[in-house]
Amino acid sequence: MLKTAFYVDNCVTSLNSEREMRKFFLESKAIMASGHFNLRCWKSNISSELFEENSSTEDNVPVLGLVWHTDRDTLSCKIEQGERSQESVPKRMVLAVAHQVFDVIGYTAPVMLIPKIILQETWNLKLKWDDNLPDDLTKKFKSWYQKLYLLSEISIPRWFGIKLTNESISLHLFCDGSQKAYGACVFIRVENDNGVRISLVQARSRVAPLKPLTIPRIELLACCIGARLLSSIIKDLNIENVDIYCWTDSTTALCWIQRNQNWGIFIHNRVLEIRSLTSATQWRHISGALNPADLLSRGCSAEQLIGKKWWEGPDWLLEEKENWPKSNCEPNEELVNSEIRKTIITAFAKMMIMLNGIIVIFLFFFSHLVQYLIMIHQLKYVHYVFFI
Secondary structure (H helix, E strand, O other): OHHHHHHEEEEEEOOHHHHHHHHHHHHHHHHHHOOOOOOOOOOOOOOOOHHOOEEOOOOEEEEEOEEEEEOOEEEOOOOOOOOOOOOOOEEHHHHHHHHOOOOOOOOOOHHHHHHHHHHHHHOOOOOOOOOOOOHHHHHHHHHHHHHHHHHHHOOEOOOOOOOOOOOEEEEEEEEEEEOEEEEEEEEEEEOOOOOEEEEEEEEEEEEEOOOOOOOHHHHHHHHHHHHHHHHHHHHHHHOOEEEEEEEEOOOOHHHHOOOOOOOEEEEEHHHHHHHHOHOOOOOOOOHHHHHOHHHHOOOOOOOHHHHHHHHOOOOHOOHHHHHOOOOOOHHHHHHEEEEEEOOOHHHHHHHHHHHHHHHHHHOOOOOOHOOOHHHHHHHHHHHHHHHO
């Protein structure tokens, strides 16, 4: 456990009981001390006399770029927002702000998508790093930046509520894409005697490629990064025997994943990866209005994110499985079949195929003719020697 608990010089782990915590503390201290490493500044969400000499006195502890509030056992982002009173906004500033918030979980991803989209638009405009943004992009950036401080008010629970006793656990992957961006998020649903609890595990969003793609293709890209995200979560949480549900609001992408067809290169490669990480039977359709990944493909302000409480998951997941949304949407077969790999044979290609066939036949008979002539020559030689 100690091997997987380190990230650079931080040791972070979660244990099921105070007894396990005591054992981990004593064993890890002894192991690291054998190499002359002193593990110090210990902090836990429960008070223990074990940590009195080695503990940190702060209630808010920085952990992997986030702030861990040990008294409430919640996580939040630290936002250091300086005054930016200048009227013009250079491209360089957008890049700096886009990387200002470090969020490994991704619950702020819908908000942090906005500067990434603005930055991509500056590339389309071929702006240099010190060039100022056009008026429309400047207004959009300032409106977003003024509300950024609100992210520090969001706190999400650190613990998913997993006790591994008499519980029903399921993972839900949601994917969505638009012309500007695409993303995926994974929620964990834990049901026990106390009720149902939904928690965001991780989320990712990316801007769409500069080269224009169709919406169904972008939706498939979202499914692809979603499958990767889900696979890494299952491995990291070590919860393999759980129910898995993969949701997308694209009937076209769903057909590509579930059908066994000879798709074109772009579709084939991504479907192959998706099906290597997930099962085709785990994929389902959901309407866009009920898809929480919709925010990851469009982006929003910090104020809108707080209002939606996006990290708490969709309300319908709190209900029984029988009440989950069922979709009867029919796919656009023309759009689906447009990605089937096409075999194109031109008149020239046909002629070459026929010519190759003729050559093969000619070589076949010619080889037999040569063998026949050699055999006749040998018979003549034998006949000549015999009679002499």
